[in-house]
Amino acid sequence: MGRIAALTRNPVMIALVAMLAIAGCASKKTPNNAADLGLNGAGAATPGSAQDFTVNIGDRIFFDTDSSSIRADAQTTLARQAQWLNQYKQYAIVVEGHADERGTREYNLALGARRAAAARDFLVSKGVASSRLKTISYGKERPVAVCDDISCWSQNRRAVTTLSGAGS
Amino acid sequence: MRSFLKPLLTIAAMALGMAAVVPMPAWALVELNVNKGNVEPLPIAITDFQGGDALGAQISQIVTADLKRSGLFAPIDKSAFIEKITNPDAAPRFDDWKVINAQALVTGSVSKEADGRIRAQYRLWDTFAGQQMAGEQFFANDANQRRVAHIIADAIYERLTGEKGYFDTRVVFIDESGAKNARKKRLAIMDQDGANVRYLSDGRSIVLTPRFSPNRQEITYMSYESGQPRVYLLQIETGQRELVGNFPGMTFAPRFSPDGQKVIMSLLRDDGNSNIFAMDLRSRSTTRLTNSTAIDTSPSYSPDGSKVVFTSDRGGRAQIYVMGADGSGQTRISFGDGVYSTPVWSPRGDLIAFTKQTGGEFQIGVMKTDGSGERILSSGFQQEGPTWAPNGRVLMFFRDSNGGPKLVSVDLTGRNEQPIPTSNFASDPAWSPLLE
Numbered sequence: 001m002g003r004i005a006a007l008t009r010n011p012v013m014i015a016l017v018a019m020l021a022i023a024g025c026a027s028k029k030t031p032n033n034a035a036d037l038g039l040n041g042a043g044a045a046t047p048g049s050a051q052d053f054t055v056n057i058g059d060r061i062f063f064d065t066d067s068s069s070i071r072a073d074a075q076t077t078l079a080r081q082a083q084w085l086n087q088y089k090q091y092a093i094v095v096e097g098h099a100d101e102r103g104t105r106e107y108n109l110a111l112g113a114r115r116a117a118a119a120r121d122f123l124v125s126k127g128v129a130s131s132r133l134k135t136i137s138y139g140k141e142r143p144v145a146v147c148d149d150i151s152c153w154s155q156n157r158r159a160v161t162t163l164s165g166a167g168s
Numbered sequence: 169m170r171s172f173l174k175p176l177l178t179i180a181a182m183a184l185g186m187a188a189v190v191p192m193p194a195w196a197l198v199e200l201n202v203n204k205g206n207v208e209p210l211p212i213a214i215t216d217f218q219g220g221d222a223l224g225a226q227i228s229q230i231v232t233a234d235l236k237r238s239g240l241f242a243p244i245d246k247s248a249f250i251e252k253i254t255n256p257d258a259a260p261r262f263d264d265w266k267v268i269n270a271q272a273l274v275t276g277s278v279s280k281e282a283d284g285r286i287r288a289q290y291r292l293w294d295t296f297a298g299q300q301m302a303g304e305q306f307f308a309n310d311a312n313q314r315r316v317a318h319i320i321a322d323a324i325y326e327r328l329t330g331e332k333g334y335f336d337t338r339v340v341f342i343d344e345s346g347a348k349n350a351r352k353k354r355l356a357i358m359d360q361d362g363a364n365v366r367y368l369s370d371g372r373s374i375v376l377t378p379r380f381s382p383n384r385q386e387i388t389y390m391s392y393e394s395g396q397p398r399v400y401l402l403q404i405e406t407g408q409r410e411l412v413g414n415f416p417g418m419t420f421a422p423r424f425s426p427d428g429q430k431v432i433m434s435l436l437r438d439d440g441n442s443n444i445f446a447m448d449l450r451s452r453s454t455t456r457l458t459n460s461t462a463i464d465t466s467p468s469y470s471p472d473g474s475k476v477v478f479t480s481d482r483g484g485r486a487q488i489y490v491m492g493a494d495g496s497g498q499t500r501i502s503f504g505d506g507v508y509s510t511p512v513w514s515p516r517g518d519l520i521a522f523t524k525q526t527g528g529e530f531q532i533g534v535m536k537t538d539g540s541g542e543r544i545l546s547s548g549f550q551q552e553g554p555t556w557a558p559n560g561r562v563l564m565f566f567r568d569s570n571g572g573p574k575l576v577s578v579d580l581t582g583r584n585e586q587p588i589p590t591s592n593f594a595s596d597p598a599w600s601p602l603l604e
Contacts, residue, residue, distance in 0.1 A: 066485065066507075068440070101568070104509040104523050104552045105376060105596065106421040107479060107486055109390075109397070110434065110442040110463040113418060117440025136396065137418060137436070141374050146348040148549075 048088045050163045057084045061119060063157040066103065068114040070122050078119060081161055082126030092165035093128070095120045097137045100153035105139060112137035119159035209242035210328065213270035213295075215253045216246075217288065220278035223313060227278060227288060230317035231324065233361065234335040237577075238325065238562070239584030244270055256291060265295040272301070272328060276320070285309055288316045292324055302327045314363055315603070322602070334557035335360060338600040339564065340378040340387050343367065344572055344593035351572075351593075355389060357404065360557075360599065362589040368402060379423045380600045387598070388412065388422040388431050399433050401449075413447050413454060421465045425493075426473045432457075434465040444478055446493075457495035468512045468520075469493065470537070477501075477511040477520050477537075488522060490537065501539030506531075510553055513537075515601075516560035519580075523552040523565075532565050532578065545582035555599045564588065566595040 045051035053059060058081070061074035070078065085093065097116030099108035116135035124130045145152035214232045217224035235241040251264040256275035265273050276290035289305035304323060308316045315336055322333030343356040343365075355368035355375050369375050369391070378389035387402050399412040399419040413419065417436035424431060429449055434442040444457045444467045458464040462482035469476055477490050488502035488511045502508040506526030513520055517537075524531045524544070530551045533544040551567035561580055566573040572593030578585045588594070 101550060102525070103507075104466075104479075106434070106466045107463065107481075107509045109376075109418070109420045110436070110465050113436050113442065114440040114463065117438075121440075135440075138374075139376075141351070141353075141376070143349050 050091075053081075053084055053088075053161075053163060057081055059162065060158045060160040062154060063115055063159070065100070065153075065157065066111065068111065068118045070118055074119075075122070078122045079126055082123050082128050085123065085128045085132075085161075086126075089132075090165065091132070091163040092134070093123075093132050094134045094136060094162045094164060095123070096142075096160045096162060097135065098142060098156055098158045098160070099140045100156040101140045101143065102153055103140065105141075109137050109139035112139045115157075115159045119161065123161070209240055210271050211244055211269050212241050212272045212274065212324075212328075213244045213249060213265055213268070214274040215249065215256075215276075217276040217278045217290070218253070218256050220280070220286070220288075223286070224276075224278050226313070227276070227317040227320070228274075230314055230361075231274065231290075231321045234318060234321035235324065237361070237586050239579050239581070239586075240325075240329060244268060256289075259298075259300075260293060260295075262293070262295045262298045265293075270295055272324075274320075274324060281307065286313065286316065288320070290320045290323070292327055314359060318359070318361075331561065332559045332602065334559045334562060334599075334602065336603050337558060338380075338384075338603070339555075339575075339588070339597050340368075340380060340389075340600070341566075341575065341590075341597045342376060342378065342595045343590070344595055345371075348572070355387075355402070356594075358590070360588075365591070368404065368407075377421060377596050379598045381424045382426055382428045382601060384600050384603060386424075386428075388424060388433075390420045390422065399431065401431070412449075413445075413452070421467065423468055425469050426471050432467045432469065432476065434467070444476070444495075455494070457491065457493075458498065466510050470513045471515050471517045475513075475537075477513055479509040479511060488520065488535075488539070501537070502535070502542075503539065504542055512554055512556060514556050514560040515558055518560070521554040521556060521563055523554065532563060534563075534580065543582070545578045545580070546576070546585060551576070553596055555597050557599055558601045564597045564599055566597060568595075 045055050058077045061077050095116045097112035099111045116137055120133045120135050143156045145155040214228050216228045232243045236243050248268045251261045253275050256277045260273055273293040273295050274290055278288040281287050285307045287307055291303040292301045294301050306316050318335040321335040325333035337360045338357055339360055340357045343354040344351050346352045352371040353374050354371040355378055356365055357368060358365040373391055373393040376390045378387045380387055385404055389400060390397055391400050397418045399422040400409050401412055402409050412431050415435050420434050422431050422433040430446045432446045435445050436442050441461050442463050442465050443459055444464045445454050446457060447454045460482045462480050464478055464480045467476050467478040474493055475490055476493055479486050480489050486507045486509045487500055488508045489498055489500050491498040506524045508522050508524050510523045511520050519534045520537055521534050524533055529547050531544045532546045532554050533542055535542040548567050551565055554563040554565045556563060562577055564575055564577045567576050573595040575588035575594045575597050576585060
């Protein structure tokens with residue numbers, strides 16, 4: 001507990017710990033974060049690579065319960081994503097929308113779709129060409145965190161920006 | 169005679185002559201009243217069917233399990249039986265059954281015909297009136313042994329309660345296996361008691377929300393197989409599949425209309441909201457029923473096809489709304505404290521089942537079609553997705569606990585909850601109509 005208390009004084013460290021925690025839970029099938037890509041942390045990625053995007057920019061944003069509003073922290077992440085995507089235009093982009101398990105299956109498919117659309121619209125507002133962007137909703141069918149409490153649900157309420165098409 | 173599976177065509181029924189000549193009174197021994205306090209299950213003795221080696225005992229066992237699970241019957245332990253039935257066609261010694269408080273007695277026999285078919289017959293006796301209440305015989309091929317038992321259980325249920333049974337039915341569902349963050353989901357079908365599981369998809373893509381066609385031959389469901397999640401139709405016997413409509417965005421939450429001619433579903437708009445459409449399966453024409461900047465989903469027709477109940481968050485959080493089948497007169501009907509979703513209209517037309525989230529719990533409940541008379545039948549940490557038995561007396565849903573979802577049934581009193589045995593995790597059950 002002492003260690004966590006120490007970490008909380010350093011916001012940068014919190015962000016890193018949070019990211020690693022998420023990476024540890026992620027599905028091995030969809031490499032969209034540092035651990036899945038076999039990286040141990042920031043700095044190892046080639047600028048402009050998918051790894052660079054995931055590790056240094058941050059590929060996901062989180063939402064409040066039953067909400068698709070882009071929070072202030074998410075706006076910062078998405079703005080960073082937009083800047084990077086506008087620099088590396090070779091990528092096509094799929095924004096995945098996800099929900100936590102605290103909703104019914106069909107409603108959560110709709111909620112995930114709305115979250116993906118909200119993230120997409122934000123990226124478009126920051127200059128990313130809408131022709132590069134697609135969305136898909138996974139509802140609550142692809143959780144990255146699997147515990148039965150708030151700490152997991154908050155990680156599962158997410159929109160993940162994934163890169164496809166030409167890449168390095 | 170229409171049938172669900174080709175081999176079932178050979179099931180044929182005929183009434184057996186009454187062993188007693190007294191005209192049969194048309195009363196029911198069991199009263200179905202969901203508003204009554206404790207329903208006392210009717211003590212019933214179900215003897216092993218004579219003949220057929222182990223088959224006779226097996227049929228008796230299936231009939232016993234069906235009736236017991238309904239919560240309306242209390243089958244008496246065989247070790248308490250005094251009379252050993254040797255001739256199931258002869259009147260039993262009623263006093264021997266009355267003394268162990270068997271209000272009803274089932275006798276029967278099973279035999280092989282020369283053509284290889286099974287002949288099964290049963291008689292239902294009212295022990296206190298001292299007369300036969302019902303008797304029928306059935307012919308079926310080997311593959312339908314269990315169905316014969318379910319049909320007999322339905323006949324007994326109907327004779328004793330005055331309501332149609334629901335045992336000769338199937339359930340389509342999603343079989344789930346593997347870790348929670350890498351769950352394999354397969355379409356599957358089984359008998360309502362969990363027997364005869366058959367898989368209808370290979371698990372390579374996510375499949376969700378299968379729903380039965382009223383003709384029992386098809387299901388509509390949602391699959392990610394093309395990359396984009398879409399609604400499909402599947403012919404259960406042939407395995408033939410087709411996409412329902414060719415829409416630009418995700419289609420989901422499908423259900424058939426009661427005449428089987430339409431599929432109603434949600435279609436994702438480009439702005440991220442979802443609206444409800446109906447598609448005519450013959451003409452392929454689509455009709456938009458809602459047009460709101462909200463989530464409109466989980467549509468379900470009333471059994472006469474004139475109305476649709478659905479979920480919408482147009483008022484802020486998800487609630488239940490009813491509209492005409494043409495989209496007219498959209499009216500909110502749920503006003504309780506909580507979030508309401510997955511409304512499903514009862515096949516009897518009188519009630520709407522739903523999932524409600526309140527106070528950190530998920531509840532399965534029913535309300536009248538105007539939203540009044542809400543009753544919660546089951547509460548839990550995580551449970552959802554009710555489906556109606558064809559007689560409108562029992563619901564099945566799925567409950568997530570101990571690492572994954574399992575199927576559970578509950579009757580309208582809320583007092584009789586039963587697990588449905590499945591070898592893997594299971595979700596999204598949809599109950600078939602009675603088979604034919």
